[in-house]
Amino acid sequence: MSDDTTRREYVKYGGAVIGGGLFAGCSSRSTGDSTQTAETAQATGQESETTSTTASNYTVELSPVGTVSLEEPPTNVFTHFPWFPDMASALGQGETINYLWWDGTVAGLEYFTAGFDDFEIEWADKAGEYGFAKEQLYELDSDLHLVDPAWVTTEDNWNRSDIDEVSNNVGPWLGNYYSNYHATPPEEWADGYEYYSLWELFERVATLYGERERYEALASVHDDLLGTVEEGLPPESERPTVAYLSLREDLADIYRLRLNAPGYWNSHTRPLGAIDVFGDAGLEGPFKRIDMEALLDADPDAILALWTVTEEVDFEQMEQNLRDDPVGSELAAVQNDRVYVQGTRWQGPLMNLFQLEMTAKQLYPEQFGAWPTYENGDSYPEFAEDEQLFDHQRVADIINGDF
Known part of the structure; x- marks a missing residue:
């Protein structure tokens, strides 16, 4: 029996009922070993230091999985959506x-962290296809699966018994996908499903990694940044109207997105309190397709164009096409050069810090300093320290272990 298998026998789940039983990774052996250790310690009058340390350092609670405990930090971790690799790098x-x-995440994080010395995206070559099979998880043999099992069961060839099987035989699950914009989870998971912020989710991942100090240092930077933003915001009557869009450079597809919705997809726009030019009307899902005429009818002061610091969109060509379009050229945001690049709403904590700073400067240049013109291939601007809304070097130091 391998060391990995031995370690996984101590992985425990509790507090979540799946398929009529506890959502447990080798729960019978884990419970038995823990009970035996406690009884032995009581009989000898000694406390099990190992058991108490494990429970305090590597145990988290997260809906919908319940309690997840690890004997030691994971060294082989499966993810699917990009916010978790960002967390690991942080x-x-x-x-x-x-x-x-989706390796587009790599390009986005490279853009934002270009000013960090010795920062490497170690998972840059780990990108694969959308979706995954159970056999694939057996082959990867991961210590931890950072994916929401509720979302997994919406994919082909997955059900709750498969979720149990992987947790028992490979490694536990941890994730909360539907906190993205407080979406409705699948019906069989909906009872008791809770929502979390990006940083609450990050805290739990940090705990399993045994990196509480790093998390707390980064969370302090984030708290200070939110305070700086809140203090600097102008009155609501002086804030711009904004269209948050996903659009191709040829303008064939235009989708409006939520600007101020709850959830971690808007964790860099919601704190800025700008006015969503469309409001919430007519938007049931995360986005809605519109045409150029509808955009002109709304006529926002500014446009935030998603994915444009990645290779998904040629931003300069998109700008030119807007200027050349008979309808798009009438937009106030186009005429006033207020069409701005964005990264991805699939952000982890690192991208969140930079995107908060970036978007604050784009929407409120008088309060936070102007955002420079963007050309394809640019990296994140090197602002002077007094122009930074958070301490960039401090974040780099924390990642490198200086906290």
Whole structure:
């Protein structure tokens, strides 16, 4: 029996009922070993230091999985959505990631962290296809699966018994996908499903990695940044109207997104309190397709264009196409050069810090300093220290272990 298998026998779940039983990774052996240790310690009058340390350092609660406990930090971690690899890199644990979907995340994080010395995205070559199979998880043999099992059961060839099987035979699950914009989870998971902020989710991942100090240092930077933003915001009557869009450079597809919705997809726009030019009317899901005429009818002061610091969109060509379009050219945001680049709403804590700063400067240049003109291939601007809304070097130091 391998060391990994032995360690996984101590992985425990509790507090979540799946398929009529506890959502447990080898729960019978884990419970038995823990009970025996406690009884032995009581009989000898000694406390089990190992057991108490494990429970305090590597145990978290998260809906919908319940309690997850690890004997030691994971070294081989499966992810699917991009916010988890960002979290691992923020914690100095990027080398543990063995898989993710969509390598566009790599380009986005490279853009934002270009000013960090010795920062490496160790999972840059781990991107695969959307979706995954059970056999694939057996092959990867991960210590931890940072994916919401409720979302997994919406994919083909997955059900709750498969979720149990992987947790029992490979490694536990941890994730909360539907906190993205407080979406409704699948019906069989909806009872008791809770929502979390990006940083609350990050805290739990940090705990399993044994990186509480790093998390707390980064969370302090984030708190200070939110305070700076809140203090500097103008009165609501002086804030711009904004269209948050996903659009191709040829303008063939235009989608409006939520600007101020709850959830971690808007964790860099919601704190800025700008006015969503469309409001919430007519938007049931995360986005809605519109045409150029509808955009002109709304005529926002500014446009935030998603994905444009990645290779997904040629931003300069998109700008030119807007100027050349007979309808798009009438937009106030186009005429006033207020079409701005954005990264991705699939952000982890690192991208969140930079995107908060970036978007604050784009929407409120008088309060936070102007955002410079963007050309394809640019990296994140090197602002002077007094122009930074958070201490960039401090974040780099925390990632490198100086906290």
